[in-house]
Amino acid sequence: MGQIKSIGLPDIINYKKTDYKSGTQNWNIDQDANGNMYFANNNGLLQFDGSNWHTYVVPNVNSIRSVKVEDSTGRIFIGAYNEFGYFESASNGDLTYVSLLPLIKDDRFKKSDFIWKIHLFGDAVIFQSFTAAYIFKDNKISILPAPKRFQFSFKVNNKLYFQDVGSGILEFINGNLIPLKGTEGLNNSEVWGIVSIPDNTLLITTLESGVYVYKNQTLQHWNTEAGQFISKNGSLGDVVINDSLIVINSVLSGIIICNLQGEIIQHIDLKKGLINNTILSSFIDAKKNLWLGLDNGISYININSPFTYFSSSLNNSSVYASVIHNGLLYVATNQGVFYHKIEDRFKDDTFVLVDGTTAQSWNIQVISGELICANNKGVLIIEGGKVIKSLNHSGYFGFKQLPNHSKYIIGANYSGFDIFEKNQKGIVFKNKIQNFYESSKDFEVDDAFVWLKKDEFLYQMVLTESLDGFYVTKKIDSINGENNISCMQKINGTLYFIANNHFYSYSKDKGVFEENINLSKLFSDIPPVSSLTEDSYGNLWYSYNESLGVFMKNKDGSYKHEFEQFSNLTGKIMSDYLSVNELGPDSFFIGLINGLVCYDSDYSTKTLSKPKVFIRSFSFGKDTIFRGNPQQKPLDLTLPFASNNVRFTFSSPEFENSKNIQYSYQLEPFDKQWSNWSTATVKEYTNLKEDNxxxxxxxxxxxxxxxxxxxxxxxxxxPWYRSYLAYIIYFSIIILFLYLLSIVQKRILRKKQYYKTIEQRKLYLEKESKIRKEQYELEKEIEKLNRERLQTRIISKDKELVNHSLQVVKKNKILNGIIHKLKEMEVDNMCDDTKFQINKLKKSIIKEVHTDKGLKHLEKHIKNVHFDFLKRLKDKYPNISPRELDLSTYLRLNMSTKEIAEIMNISSGGVELARYRLRKKLNLKRHENLTGFLMAI
Structure with missing residues (x-):
C-alpha cells in the first residue's frame, strides 16, 4: 500500500510492560521469515509470535540495543553492552545464544561498549559501536576502527553510512570509509536516521537539529511541515513505507507519517492512542504495518488497514447516525451531536460537541435542506455546528418526509407521532397525530400508508386528510407464514419488509405482500439480518449477530458481497441502529458502540492475505520441542509410552486484532474431524495409545x-509389554507353552490311561475284594453257623455233661444213701463172711463215690468253654466272687434253680439268695432279666 489514510486514526494496539513482562525500553525491532517479531529490550531479546511473549536473556548482559535477523541462516544477531553474537535454534527448536567475542583477537577491542546498530551488508554482518565496527565474515571478525568516534550507522539502498563525530557522514566502500563532502556540518549533531528520497537525495534526521536533505554534496534544512515538527520535538530515527511515505519518530510527541514532500498525513501521539510519546524505534513488518518501540512499551499501528477510527474526541460514545451537511460531518451519539470539518485530509480525529445537544441523540438527517436532530430534548435544528432552533421538547426517534405532502414531515416521538411543516420560517411544529400512541424508532412511509414495527407486530396505518389522526388498517404478526419481521427498508424507492431474509413489498391494489425473489436469493446464504440500509450508491448494508456485511452495487446492477473484512468490527456494531454514511464511492462512515470508523473499500481488496500458523511448541513428558523459530528442522519424533500425555501450543503472527485469531486442530487418527473454531492456543491430549x-x-x-x-x-x-520384542517373547512363550501343553497333555493322557488302568484294576480288585469279602462273609457266616452249631453242640454237650453230672450226683447221693443204710445195719449179728462182704461192699461204694470226678470235670469244662465270658464278666465287675462266677455261668447255660442247687450242692433257697446277691453286684434293676443280661455280655 502506497498511501496512508488521512481521515481518522489507524487502529492502535498497545503492549505494556505488564503484557510482555520484560523491560520498559525497546531500542530496535526486526521480524523473521516466519513472522515472529523481535525487540531489543532492556531485559534481553524479546520475541512475540502473535500469541505469546518470550524474553531470551544473554548471559551477564541486561540491556540489548540492536537486533537483526538474517533470513538465509535464521540467525538472530544482537548487540548489547560489551557483548554481541547471535541466537540460533537448538536441536529442540528453542533459541540459544552464541557469543562472537571469542573471535576478537585484538584485546584493545574486546570491550565494545554498546553495539547500537547491526547491518547485513553483502556477505558480512557488521556490528557498530562507538569505537569501532566489527565485521563478521566466514566465521572471523575483522575490526574497522572509528576515525574519531562513531555515532550511528545506516544502511540505505544497499549503501552503508557511518556518522563520525569528527568527519561527518562516511560511506563504507570495499572496507574503507569514504567521507561525504558537505556533511561536516553534522559533527555537532546526533544523526538518528538516514533514508533515501527521489533525485539521489538523502533525508537525514537528527536528535535536536531538525531534518536535513543532502543532495549534490550540499546539506540543507528540510523546510517542510514535517521538518518543522521534528525541529520542535526531536527525532530518534525514521523508516520508509513503500518508498512513498516516511515515519519519523519523535522524542516528545509520538510519530508523524509524512509524504516525500514533507506534508504530515498522520500525527499519532499519547492523546491519540499511544502509551508513550518517546519513540525509540520504528519498523514496517511484512504486511506493511507499523511497530513502535517506546521508551515504555510497544505499539502496533495497523496503517495498512481499510479502517480508521474516531473515538477519543467522541468520548467513546455510541454512534446512532451520521450525516454530511454543508462541509461538516455530524455524528449523533448517546452524549449529543458532534461535528468535524470535511477537508481533503484529517490530521486528527478532533470532533466538537454541538452546544445544546448534550443528551441522547437518536438520529440526525437532512430533510428539505435543513439538518434536523431527533434528540432526547426534542427536535433540534442545527446549522454551522450550532443549534438554531428547538421544536417540541418531547424526545424523538426520527423523521420522514411524507411522499404526497412534500412540505410535511412526520416524526416519531416517545408517545406517538407528530406532524411538522416546512414554510418560509423553516421547519415548524404543526400538530400531534391522535388515535395512536405507540412509539418506536422503526417506521416508514410510502404513498398510501405509514408503517410501524413495534415488538413482533407490524402496523399498517392511514393518515387522515387533515393529518391529525391515524386509522390502523392492519395489525400484522406474520408475512406469508414468516413471523420474524426483523426490519423494513426502502430499496431503490420500494419499501420492503424483511422476514427471515425474505423480502416482501406490499401491493395496495391486491392487498397482499409479494416477495422479491431476486433480493431474497441475494440474502439466502447469510444469517438472518437484524437491520438493513441502502446508501446513496445503492449499496446494501446489513447487520447480523453484531457483525456487518455489504452488497456493493456494481455498474451493471449486480452486487458484490463483502463481509470478511468487517469481522474486525464484530461486537462493535450498533446492530439495531445501523448507521452507514458515505463520504464518497469508496469511503464510508460506520457507527460503532464506542465511536466512528471510516471504511475504505478500495483498501479491502489489497490488504487481505492468507495468514500463517505454527504449532509453536510440542511438550511430552519433561521435554518440549519448539517450532516456528528460524532454522526449523524436520523432526522424526518417537516418544516412549510413558510420555503419552502431550501438549501443543499454537500461534499465528497475525497482529491485527490478534485476540480474534481462531484455531482449529485435528490429531489424526485420534480425532475423527476438525475441532470447532476457538481462540484457545493450547490443546492437550492424555493417555494416547501407541500409534503414528x-x-x-x-x-x-x-x-x-x-x-x-x-x-x-x-x-x-x-509399552515394553506391547513392543515388538515383547510380542516375539510372547509368541515364543506361546509356542513353548503349546509345546509344554502338548507334553503335559500327553502326560495327562498317559496318566489318564494309567489311572484308567489303575481304576480298572481297582474295579477288578474291588470286585475281587468284594468277591473275597463276600466269600469271607460267607465263610464267616459258615464259621458263624459252624460256631453256632458248635455252640449249640457245646451247649448240648454242656447239657449232656450237666445231665451226666446230675446223674452222677444222684448216683452218689443214692450210693451215699446206700452207705448210710449199710451203716445202719447191724453187722455184729452177722456172720463174719457176711459182715466181711458188707464191709467190703461198703468200702467199694465209698470208693466209687470218692473216685467219681464228674462234678470237677464239669466245673473245669465250663471254665474252659466259657473262659471269654468269665473274663469279660470279671473285667467288668472285678468284685464278683468265684462262686458268683459259677452261678453266672450256670445261669447263662439257662439251667434251672433245681439243677443249679444240685450242682452247687445248696438248697433252692440258697440259689435264690445267691441270685439276689449277684443282681446287686451287677447293679440290675428289678425289671431287668438276669439271665438275658448275662447272655448279652
Missing amino acids: YKMRVKAKNSYGIDSDVASITFSISP
Whole structure:
C-alpha cells in the first residue's frame, strides 16, 4: 500500500510492560521469515509470535540495543553492552545464544561498549559501536576502527553510512570509509536516521537539529511541515513505507507519517492512542504495518488497514447516525451531536460537541435542506455546528418526509407521532397525530400508508386528510407464514419488509405482500439480518449477530458481497441502529458502540492475505520441542509410552486484532474431524495409545481467511509389554507353552490311561475284594453257623455233661444213701463172711463215690468253654466272687434253680439268695432279666 489514510486514526494496539513482562525500553525491532517479531529490550531479546511473549536473556548482559535477523541462516544477531553474537535454534527448536567475542583477537577491542546498530551488508554482518565496527565474515571478525568516534550507522539502498563525530557522514566502500563532502556540518549533531528520497537525495534526521536533505554534496534544512515538527520535538530515527511515505519518530510527541514532500498525513501521539510519546524505534513488518518501540512499551499501528477510527474526541460514545451537511460531518451519539470539518485530509480525529445537544441523540438527517436532530430534548435544528432552533421538547426517534405532502414531515416521538411543516420560517411544529400512541424508532412511509414495527407486530396505518389522526388498517404478526419481521427498508424507492431474509413489498391494489425473489436469493446464504440500509450508491448494508456485511452495487446492477473484512468490527456494531454514511464511492462512515470508523473499500481488496500458523511448541513428558523459530528442522519424533500425555501450543503472527485469531486442530487418527473454531492456543491430549500421529492446525484471521495447515508428526512407542520384542517373547512363550501343553497333555493322557488302568484294576480288585469279602462273609457266616452249631453242640454237650453230672450226683447221693443204710445195719449179728462182704461192699461204694470226678470235670469244662465270658464278666465287675462266677455261668447255660442247687450242692433257697446277691453286684434293676443280661455280655 502506497498511501496512508488521512481521515481518522489507524487502529492502535498497545503492549505494556505488564503484557510482555520484560523491560520498559525497546531500542530496535526486526521480524523473521516466519513472522515472529523481535525487540531489543532492556531485559534481553524479546520475541512475540502473535500469541505469546518470550524474553531470551544473554548471559551477564541486561540491556540489548540492536537486533537483526538474517533470513538465509535464521540467525538472530544482537548487540548489547560489551557483548554481541547471535541466537540460533537448538536441536529442540528453542533459541540459544552464541557469543562472537571469542573471535576478537585484538584485546584493545574486546570491550565494545554498546553495539547500537547491526547491518547485513553483502556477505558480512557488521556490528557498530562507538569505537569501532566489527565485521563478521566466514566465521572471523575483522575490526574497522572509528576515525574519531562513531555515532550511528545506516544502511540505505544497499549503501552503508557511518556518522563520525569528527568527519561527518562516511560511506563504507570495499572496507574503507569514504567521507561525504558537505556533511561536516553534522559533527555537532546526533544523526538518528538516514533514508533515501527521489533525485539521489538523502533525508537525514537528527536528535535536536531538525531534518536535513543532502543532495549534490550540499546539506540543507528540510523546510517542510514535517521538518518543522521534528525541529520542535526531536527525532530518534525514521523508516520508509513503500518508498512513498516516511515515519519519523519523535522524542516528545509520538510519530508523524509524512509524504516525500514533507506534508504530515498522520500525527499519532499519547492523546491519540499511544502509551508513550518517546519513540525509540520504528519498523514496517511484512504486511506493511507499523511497530513502535517506546521508551515504555510497544505499539502496533495497523496503517495498512481499510479502517480508521474516531473515538477519543467522541468520548467513546455510541454512534446512532451520521450525516454530511454543508462541509461538516455530524455524528449523533448517546452524549449529543458532534461535528468535524470535511477537508481533503484529517490530521486528527478532533470532533466538537454541538452546544445544546448534550443528551441522547437518536438520529440526525437532512430533510428539505435543513439538518434536523431527533434528540432526547426534542427536535433540534442545527446549522454551522450550532443549534438554531428547538421544536417540541418531547424526545424523538426520527423523521420522514411524507411522499404526497412534500412540505410535511412526520416524526416519531416517545408517545406517538407528530406532524411538522416546512414554510418560509423553516421547519415548524404543526400538530400531534391522535388515535395512536405507540412509539418506536422503526417506521416508514410510502404513498398510501405509514408503517410501524413495534415488538413482533407490524402496523399498517392511514393518515387522515387533515393529518391529525391515524386509522390502523392492519395489525400484522406474520408475512406469508414468516413471523420474524426483523426490519423494513426502502430499496431503490420500494419499501420492503424483511422476514427471515425474505423480502416482501406490499401491493395496495391486491392487498397482499409479494416477495422479491431476486433480493431474497441475494440474502439466502447469510444469517438472518437484524437491520438493513441502502446508501446513496445503492449499496446494501446489513447487520447480523453484531457483525456487518455489504452488497456493493456494481455498474451493471449486480452486487458484490463483502463481509470478511468487517469481522474486525464484530461486537462493535450498533446492530439495531445501523448507521452507514458515505463520504464518497469508496469511503464510508460506520457507527460503532464506542465511536466512528471510516471504511475504505478500495483498501479491502489489497490488504487481505492468507495468514500463517505454527504449532509453536510440542511438550511430552519433561521435554518440549519448539517450532516456528528460524532454522526449523524436520523432526522424526518417537516418544516412549510413558510420555503419552502431550501438549501443543499454537500461534499465528497475525497482529491485527490478534485476540480474534481462531484455531482449529485435528490429531489424526485420534480425532475423527476438525475441532470447532476457538481462540484457545493450547490443546492437550492424555493417555494416547501407541500409534503414528499427525497433529494438524489451521488458523482463521479476523477477516475470516483460513491459513494453510501446519502439521507435526510423531509416534508413540508401545509399552515394553506391547513392543515388538515383547510380542516375539510372547509368541515364543506361546509356542513353548503349546509345546509344554502338548507334553503335559500327553502326560495327562498317559496318566489318564494309567489311572484308567489303575481304576480298572481297582474295579477288578474291588470286585475281587468284594468277591473275597463276600466269600469271607460267607465263610464267616459258615464259621458263624459252624460256631453256632458248635455252640449249640457245646451247649448240648454242656447239657449232656450237666445231665451226666446230675446223674452222677444222684448216683452218689443214692450210693451215699446206700452207705448210710449199710451203716445202719447191724453187722455184729452177722456172720463174719457176711459182715466181711458188707464191709467190703461198703468200702467199694465209698470208693466209687470218692473216685467219681464228674462234678470237677464239669466245673473245669465250663471254665474252659466259657473262659471269654468269665473274663469279660470279671473285667467288668472285678468284685464278683468265684462262686458268683459259677452261678453266672450256670445261669447263662439257662439251667434251672433245681439243677443249679444240685450242682452247687445248696438248697433252692440258697440259689435264690445267691441270685439276689449277684443282681446287686451287677447293679440290675428289678425289671431287668438276669439271665438275658448275662447272655448279652
